[in-house]
Amino acid sequence: MDLLLTYDVDTTTPEGRRRLRKVAKLCEGHGLRVQKSVFEIVATDVDLLHLLDDIGKTIDTDTDSIRIYRLPHNGFNNVQTLGTARIQPHREDLVL
Amino acid sequence: MDLLLTYDVDTTTPEGRRRLRKVAKLCEGHGLRVQKSVFEIVATDVDLLHLLDDIGKTIDTDTDSIRIYRLPHNGFNNVQTLGTARIQPHREDLVL
Numbered sequence: 641m642d643l644l645l646t647y648d649v650d651t652t653t654p655e656g657r658r659r660l661r662k663v664a665k666l667c668e669g670h671g672l673r674v675q676k677s678v679f680e681i682v683a684t685d686v687d688l689l690h691l692l693d694d695i696g697k698t699i700d701t702d703t704d705s706i707r708i709y710r711l712p713h714n715g716f717n718n719v720q721t722l723g724t725a726r727i728q729p730h731r732e733d734l735v736l
Numbered sequence: 737m738d739l740l741l742t743y744d745v746d747t748t749t750p751e752g753r754r755r756l757r758k759v760a761k762l763c764e765g766h767g768l769r770v771q772k773s774v775f776e777i778v779a780t781d782v783d784l785l786h787l788l789d790d791i792g793k794t795i796d797t798d799t800d801s802i803r804i805y806r807l808p809h810n811g812f813n814n815v816q817t818l819g820t821a822r823i824q825p826h827r828e829d830l831v832l
Contacts, residue, residue, distance in 0.1 A: 644740065644805055646742060646774045648771035648772050648773075648774070648820075648821075652748075674803060675742055675744035675801055675803065676744050677744075678742045678744070678774075678803065688816075692816065692818065695818060696818055699818060699819050700819070701818065701819040701820070702819075702820070703819070703820065704818075704819040704820065705771055705817070705818075705819050705820045705821035706817060706818035706819055706821055707770060707771065707774065707815050707816075707817055707821045708816040708817070709740055709805070709807060709811060709814075709815055710807075710808065710811065710814060711805060711806075711807065711808070712806065712807070712808045715805060715806065718806060719803050719804065719805055720784075720788065720803075720804040721801070721802060721803055721804070722788065722791060722792055722795060722797065722800075722801075722802035723795050723796070723797040723798075723800040723801045723802055724744075724797070724798070724799065724800065724801045725744075725801035725802055725803045
């Protein structure tokens with residue numbers, strides 16, 4: 641399934657920036673970082689459970705916010721953009 | 737339609753923070769701010785065109801990134817959350 645994960649963390653502190661780097665590394669194993677704290681993820685239900693578990697151990701649950709939205713089929717290719725944002729190809733898009 | 741708008745802007749500068757405040761004000765006319773730079777929006781096609789136009793005049797298109805994802809029906813109520821994130825009711829959810 642295609643998911644969008646957004647992470648709200650205070651990056652004015654070194655600890656916040658460190659957590660963002662760790663969450664980014666976890667998410668990048670499943671997809672693309674499309675903004676500083678927004679990730680397009682392709683995951684099975686099992687992948688997602690593991691990812692949630694890993695993220696839960698990384699973030700500060702008293703201050704940080706993670707939201708994961710399920711997108712419709714082809715949702716990554718159907719994004720409206722302004723400014724520097726670009727639609728980015730996922731690996732499965734490259735399969736002929 | 738139900739949309740998710742994410743805004744990537746450098747908030748270490750006063751100008752960036754000012755643009756984020758302006759974009760937040762524009763988006764809050766159409767929905768809810770669920771993270772510092774993530775907005776759940778309900779909009780018609782015409783609403784969206786007006787919103788994109790207003791946002792385009794507000795952001796710095798050389799540095800800022802706006803992405804707008806279309807969510808499936810009931811997408812706002814089908815969000816997985818960690819940390820401080822909560823599912824928030826939209827106005828139409830309150831109609832009996």
